[in-house]
Amino acid sequence: MSICPSDCLIYTVDKLVTMDKETPKKGFGVQSVEVGMHLLKVLMEIGRPAMLKELAEAADMSAQKAHRYLVSLQRSGMVEQDAAGGRYGLGEFALNVGLSALSQLNVVRIAGDAVAELRNRTDQSCLLAVWGSHGPTIVRMSEGSKPLVTTARVGVVLSMVNSATGRVFAAFLPRDTADEFLAPELVQADREACNTLLADVRIRGISRTEGEEQATINALAAPLFDHFGNIAGALTLLGPEKHFNASWDGPLARELLAVSKSVSNRLGYNENS
Numbered sequence: 001m002s003i004c005p006s007d008c009l010i011y012t013v014d015k016l017v018t019m020d021k022e023t024p025k026k027g028f029g030v031q032s033v034e035v036g037m038h039l040l041k042v043l044m045e046i047g048r049p050a051m052l053k054e055l056a057e058a059a060d061m062s063a064q065k066a067h068r069y070l071v072s073l074q075r076s077g078m079v080e081q082d083a084a085g086g087r088y089g090l091g092e093f094a095l096n097v098g099l100s101a102l103s104q105l106n107v108v109r110i111a112g113d114a115v116a117e118l119r120n121r122t123d124q125s126c127l128l129a130v131w132g133s134h135g136p137t138i139v140r141m142s143e144g145s146k147p148l149v150t151t152a153r154v155g156v157v158l159s160m161v162n163s164a165t166g167r168v169f170a171a172f173l174p175r176d177t178a179d180e181f182l183a184p185e186l187v188q189a190d191r192e193a194c195n196t197l198l199a200d201v202r203i204r205g206i207s208r209t210e211g212e213e214q215a216t217i218n219a220l221a222a223p224l225f226d227h228f229g230n231i232a233g234a235l236t237l238l239g240p241e242k243h244f245n246a247s248w249d250g251p252l253a254r255e256l257l258a259v260s261k262s263v264s265n266r267l268g269y270n271e272n273s
Contacts, residue, residue, distance in 0.1 A: 032069075035069060039061075039066060039070070043055060044090065049085075049088060050087055050088055051086065051087055052070070070088055073091075078091050078094045079091050107130060107226070107232040108130065110266050110267060111140070111233055111263045114259050115127065117259060118235065118237060118259050122237060122252055124239040125142065125152075125239055126235065127140060127235075128140040128141070128233060128235055129169075130234075134157045135158065135169075136160065136166050136168075136169045137155070137157050138154050138156050140154065146239055147240070148240060152238065159185060161185040163209060163221075164207045164209045164236055164238075167201055168207050168222065168223045169234060170201075171199075171202050171223075204248060205222065205223070206220060206257060207220070208220045208221070210246050216240060216241050216242075218238065218241045219238040219244075219246070220238075220256050221235065221256075222234065222235055222256050223264075224260055224264050226267045226268060226269060235256060237256055
């Protein structure tokens with residue numbers, strides 16, 4: 001899968017442009033930098049090389065002002081101009097900045113806060129799993145207020161077939177990898193049913209178990225995607241069945257999907273690319 005500069009840089013510039021909305025201002029910023037970043041973000045949002053007039057209109061500034069900033073952005077390598085057509089596009093340095101930012105993203109660090117957030121929003125136990133050498137491995141867990149007798153603990157490797165977490169990985173991992181880890185858990189008679197189940201997970205973007213891995217425990221799991229569109233981890237809610245609504249469109253499923261999509265966005269994932 002090819003990477004375009006706009007996909008790589010959007011996370012970095014979004015944070016720079018919106019920083020004043022998220023944190024209190026301390027002292028004075030450099031307005032020219034903010035204007036330049038705004039123009040750069042507009043160029044990314046257009047998604048293709050654009051003429052000066054189009055860029056200026058989209059950025060809500062005069063063509064003369066936009067041109068001055070584009071000259072400086074060209075000198076820094078953030079923007080390139082097509083000599084033949086005169087259109088402006090993102091430059092090589094923009095790609096390098098985006099790739100550098102993405103290389104510093106870490107699913108455990110970024111999704112770690114989401115575990116506590118989901119636990120607080122749902123009052124259910126929540127865990128984060130990543131792909132380890134032996135399969136889906138729990139790396140973070142926060143327990144809800146309801147008593148829960150479970151074998152789930154940090155460091156535990158989960159079933160690919162019987163756990164909601166494992167089903168998410170089985171559905172979105174490369175087929176060869178998934179089949180290798182599914183094989184020991186499946187007999188031939190189970191294969192067709194498993195393929196049907198995983199196809200449903202891909203369509204819904206979420207998986208569930210209702211007492212299948214552990215009796216009396218329900219679970220919902222959703223994938224986390226990185227900037228390449230690969231599965232980077234999974235967030236899972238679990239709780240005692242009498243206090244856990246595992247319906248596909250229930251409040252727990254909606255909360256889980258909202259948080260997992262937010263984490264994926266922070267990891268650089270763009271579902272429209």
